[in-house]
Amino acid sequence: xxxxxxxxxxxxxxxxxxVELLAVGDELLYGDIVNNNAAWLGRQLAEIGVRVPxxxxxxxxxxxxxxxxxxxxxxxxxxxxxxxxxxxxDDLTREGLAAAAGVALRRDEFLADQLRRRxxxxxxxVPERNYGQADLPEGAQPLPNDxxxxxxxxxxxRSGVAYALPGVxxxxxxxxxxxxxxxxxxxxxxxxxxxxxxxxxxxxxxSAVAEAMAPEVERLAREGGNPTVAFLASGGQTRLRIxxxxxxxxxxxxxxxxxxxxxxxALGSAVYGFDDDSLEGVVVTxxxxxxxxxxxxxxxxGGLLAARLTDVPGSSExxxxxxxxYSSDAKERLLGVPRDGLAQFGAVSAESAxxxxxxxxxxxxxxxxxxxxxxxxxxxxxxxxxxxVFAGLSAPEGVTTRALRLPxxxxxxxxxxxxxxxxxxxRYLAPG
Amino acid sequence: xxxxxxxxxxxxxxxxxxVELLAVGDELLYGDIVNNNAAWLGRQLAEIGVRVPxxxxxxxxxxxxxxxxxxxxxxxxxxxxxxxxxxxxDDLTREGLAAAAGVALRRDEFLADQLRRRxxxxxxxVPERNYGQADLPEGAQPLPNDxxxxxxxxxxxRSGVAYALPGVxxxxxxxxxxxxxxxxxxxxxxxxxxxxxxxxxxxxxxSAVAEAMAPEVERLAREGGNPTVAFLASGGQTRLRIxxxxxxxxxxxxxxxxxxxxxxxALGSAVYGFDDDSLEGVVVTxxxxxxxxxxxxxxxxGGLLAARLTDVPGSSExxxxxxxxYSSDAKERLLGVPRDGLAQFGAVSAESAxxxxxxxxxxxxxxxxxxxxxxxxxxxxxxxxxxxVFAGLSAPEGVTTRALRLPxxxxxxxxxxxxxxxxxxxRYLAPG
Numbered sequence: 001x002x003x004x005x006x007x008x009x010x011x012x013x014x015x016x017x018x019v020e021l022l023a024v025g026d027e028l029l030y031g032d033i034v035n036n037n038a039a040w041l042g043r044q045l046a047e048i049g050v051r052v053p054x055x056x057x058x059x060x061x062x063x064x065x066x067x068x069x070x071x072x073x074x075x076x077x078x079x080x081x082x083x084x085x086x087x088x089x090d091d092l093t094r095e096g097l098a099a100a101a102g103v104a105l106r107r108d109e110f111l112a113d114q115l116r117r118r119x120x121x122x123x124x125x126v127p128e129r130n131y132g133q134a135d136l137p138e139g140a141q142p143l144p145n146d147x148x149x150x151x152x153x154x155x156x157x158r159s160g161v162a163y164a165l166p167g168v169x170x171x172x173x174x175x176x177x178x179x180x181x182x183x184x185x186x187x188x189x190x191x192x193x194x195x196x197x198x199x200x201x202x203x204x205x206x207s208a209v210a211e212a213m214a215p216e217v218e219r220l221a222r223e224g225g226n227p228t229v230a231f232l233a234s235g236g237q238t239r240l241r242i243x244x245x246x247x248x249x250x251x252x253x254x255x256x257x258x259x260x261x262x263x264x265x266a267l268g269s270a271v272y273g274f275d276d277d278s279l280e281g282v283v284v285t286x287x288x289x290x291x292x293x294x295x296x297x298x299x300x301x302g303g304l305l306a307a308r309l310t311d312v313p314g315s316s317e318x319x320x321x322x323x324x325x326y327s328s329d330a331k332e333r334l335l336g337v338p339r340d341g342l343a344q345f346g347a348v349s350a351e352s353a354x355x356x357x358x359x360x361x362x363x364x365x366x367x368x369x370x371x372x373x374x375x376x377x378x379x380x381x382x383x384x385x386x387x388x389v390f391a392g393l394s395a396p397e398g399v400t401t402r403a404l405r406l407p408x409x410x411x412x413x414x415x416x417x418x419x420x421x422x423x424x425x426x427r428y429l430a431p432g
Numbered sequence: 433x434x435x436x437x438x439x440x441x442x443x444x445x446x447x448x449x450x451v452e453l454l455a456v457g458d459e460l461l462y463g464d465i466v467n468n469n470a471a472w473l474g475r476q477l478a479e480i481g482v483r484v485p486x487x488x489x490x491x492x493x494x495x496x497x498x499x500x501x502x503x504x505x506x507x508x509x510x511x512x513x514x515x516x517x518x519x520x521x522d523d524l525t526r527e528g529l530a531a532a533a534g535v536a537l538r539r540d541e542f543l544a545d546q547l548r549r550r551x552x553x554x555x556x557x558v559p560e561r562n563y564g565q566a567d568l569p570e571g572a573q574p575l576p577n578d579x580x581x582x583x584x585x586x587x588x589x590r591s592g593v594a595y596a597l598p599g600v601x602x603x604x605x606x607x608x609x610x611x612x613x614x615x616x617x618x619x620x621x622x623x624x625x626x627x628x629x630x631x632x633x634x635x636x637x638x639s640a641v642a643e644a645m646a647p648e649v650e651r652l653a654r655e656g657g658n659p660t661v662a663f664l665a666s667g668g669q670t671r672l673r674i675x676x677x678x679x680x681x682x683x684x685x686x687x688x689x690x691x692x693x694x695x696x697x698a699l700g701s702a703v704y705g706f707d708d709d710s711l712e713g714v715v716v717t718x719x720x721x722x723x724x725x726x727x728x729x730x731x732x733x734g735g736l737l738a739a740r741l742t743d744v745p746g747s748s749e750x751x752x753x754x755x756x757x758y759s760s761d762a763k764e765r766l767l768g769v770p771r772d773g774l775a776q777f778g779a780v781s782a783e784s785a786x787x788x789x790x791x792x793x794x795x796x797x798x799x800x801x802x803x804x805x806x807x808x809x810x811x812x813x814x815x816x817x818x819x820x821v822f823a824g825l826s827a828p829e830g831v832t833t834r835a836l837r838l839p840x841x842x843x844x845x846x847x848x849x850x851x852x853x854x855x856x857x858x859r860y861l862a863p864g
Contacts, residue, residue: 028470028474029474029484029486029487030474030475030477030478031470031471031472031473031474031478032662032664033471034467034468034471035466035467035470035471036466038460038463038467038489039463039465039466039467040463041463042460042461042462042463043462043463045462046462052461052462052491053490053491053496054461054488054489054490054496054500055460055461055488055489056486056487056488056489057470057486057487057488058485058486059484059485064485068486206519206520207520207559207562208559210519210520210559210561211559211561230458230459230522232459234465241464295762296756301742302738302739302741302742302747302754303735303737303738303739303740303742303754303756304735304739305735306734306735306738306756306758307733307734307735307736307739308735309734310733310734310735310756310758311734311843313809313810315734315758316758316759319734320758320759320761321755321756321758321759321762321766322734322735322755322756322758323753323755323756323766324728324738324742324755325753326738326742326748326751326752326753326754327748327753329752329797330727330752330753330796333796333797334753334795334796363765363766364762364765364766365761377745378745405554405555407580408579408602409579411743412602
């Protein structure tokens with residue numbers, strides 16, 4: 001990839017050592033389950049600066065597995081397989097590995113004995129088909145499985161190596177950490193450390209964030225692309241990830257610092273947090289620090305704003321409660337929104353948002369009242385198009401409202417509206 | 433695979449036509465996001481009996497994309513790409529397709545004009561880099577994107593065809609249904625039909641559902657494993673999927689009917705719906721049919737119950753509104769829960785759940801009041817362990833409460849609690 005391009009994970013210079021991922025199972029191909037194992041393994045490998053050029057899924061088919069293993073080892077130094085080690089007849093990873101290496105399967109009596117002991121502990125006999133888990137390709141080493149019955153397999157094929165791990169996530173993760181990672185690090189030599197710094201923004205579109213960062217991204221490109229910058233947009237927010245590779249954490253930090261400084265300057269108040277911060281978490285912290293509380297009144301988001309704030313453990317100190325006023329009647333009864341106002345301006349209006357914010361604040365005795373009203377769709381309302389949203393903030397100093405025009409369908413409009421309301425309060429509470 | 437094991441996807445008999453999936457993005461390789469698109473596409477292709485031998489992920493690299501497209505079309509009749517169509521410099525799918533076909537990229541003025549109009553509607557100018565989304569490989573056809581700015585791409589390469597879809601799920605799904613599926617069906621000819629029937633249950637654990645279905649699953653196994661039965665548990669609900677392959681829809685329906693009948697008998701009132709039904713959708717329909725309304729009062733779920741009901745388009749007829757009473761004070765002020773009750777029994781109690789349900793019903797003038805109180809964690813509360821939950825239902829005939837002990841962490845406890853409350857109302861409103 002051209003160095004000016006946002007990169008995820010390690011940069012090419014980080015390490016020459018490459019690992020390919022190969023997940024086995026029809027249930028993955030046909031979407032009965034999602035390939036979370038590949039995502040987890042990718043994160044682990046990125047951490048140690050190992051490159052993952054490709055990730056593949058094949059079905060429960062011996063020749064497909066064998067072919068994919070051979071292709072992977074033509075391209076990469078190692079391949080990590082997940083799945084297909086169970087006791088049933090559609091668990092064919094051992095057979096696929098043996099075929100890829102051109103060797104036979106042999107019963108490992110030590111593993112067979114382990115199986116007997118494990119089942120005896122459960123006061124059960126070993127079902128005949130489970131003995132297949134004691135078969136290994138000739139020349140392979142078993143990888144202990146402390147969390148299940150299926151041992152893993154390590155097999156050197158020509159100059160490469162294949163590791164086969166169970167598909168069950170907690171078994172796979174333990175086996176990867178205990179048996180695969182150390183072996184990979186030994187084979188890879190000392191990889192460069194890769195340090196990531198995530199800068200989180202709200203209230204700014206991805207394209208605008210990219211525009212603002214363009215000069216710095218281009219500077220980094222000219223100077224060799226270390227660190228790299230990635231833009232990750234989701235749920236109405238944009239994350240910026242700065243990834244530096246270096247010999248030490250200190251060196252990485254020195255590479256990241258100027259890019260972070262540029263980003264803080266270029267993105268200004270859109271920056272709400274770093275690394276694992278969440279927008280709702282930041283708002284709850286702001287409120288708690290100030291000894292303040294918030295109450296919410298929402299219509300189109302139907303409870304999502306309150307749910308988001310209460311996602312934060314310990315939010316009960318800062319969150320007084322909320323009202324989901326889906327009907328004008330509810331707006332009147334619980335938020336004291338005057339009927340004439342609703343009649344004059346409509347439920348979807350800045351005036352209504354202001355009244356709802358004031359009502360939430362007063363009816364729940366909170367320091368701040370936060371409100372959302374608008375059109376989530378699928379149909380327009382009061383002649384206002386889908387995506388028309390008004391957010392209101394009632395503070396001791398007075399009331400603020402913000403008019404928004406949000407893209408997308410019903411779920412997206414609702415999500416973006418929640419982010420906009422949280423961001424309205426976040427910016428109001430921000431120092432300076 | 434033994435027939436007694438839930439089978440995934442089409443059976444070998446289904447079709448010779450094969451489609452390979454190719455997801456593009458470093459963020460997938462390094463686990464910033466999970467490849468949910470491949471799972472969704474796999475399900476769609478299984479539906480129509482198309483085989484998916486392989487699913488691949490490559491990074492943001494033109495030659496890697498080009499190589500993967502060529503390899504895919506060596507193995508399969510078609511390749512469906514997802515991701516890499518965005519406006520940023522690391523969106524290289526268009527370039528990769530052009531390289532795979534050995535053609536150049538050309539600016540499509542019609543697409544450029546569409547971009548201008550779409551941005552004008554959002555009252556924004558087109559950022560310069562977004563114009564890249566109007567470039568197409570020579571000989572390619574654009575696929576309309578009704579939900580975003582990035583058009584898809586259809587490109588015939590030799591005897592195969594490549595479809596490039598956006599990575600944003602709701603854009604990708606719409607484009608697949610509207611533009612890719614019809615074209616695939618045309619090219620595949622009439623594949624053997626695979627018909628799925630999904631039976632949805634609530635209030636019954638997966639193991640209990642599997643237990644109840646065991647005799648029928650064993651019968652199917654003995655008789656050749658068509659249809660097959662799969663159990664899919666998620667979000668506190670269990671789905672049962674019956675999959676039959678046959679020459680016609682009628683034949684498939686005849687295969688499915690007796691299995692569905694067995695399931696209805698074995699699972700009884702736990703069955704709330706079929707296929708694409710949702711629990712909240714069923715409840716809203718029950719209420720609307722009865723000309724009744726519901727109001728909610730919730731604490732530990734902090735708005736999720738209301739949000740779930742308002743997920744349903746058109747729920748405003750049946751949903752009066754809700755109160756998120758996170759503080760005892762809010763329970764008193766907005767739900768009129770008597771302070772002495774809270775003091776005597778605690779906020780986490782059947783009594784409190786009953787008071788909240790009554791309060792929600794009365795304060796919002798609804799036919800039914802539904803409530804949730806409990807301990808979501810991370811810490812215990814009032815000496816009650818995490819997962820202790822009480823649901824309350826206030827009806828014209830009186831008040832019902834249900835005590836629950838839910839497993840898992842904070843998000844799971846909150847999700848399961850919402851399902852339990854919806855199911856309480858659903859069973860109350862169910863005929864008979």
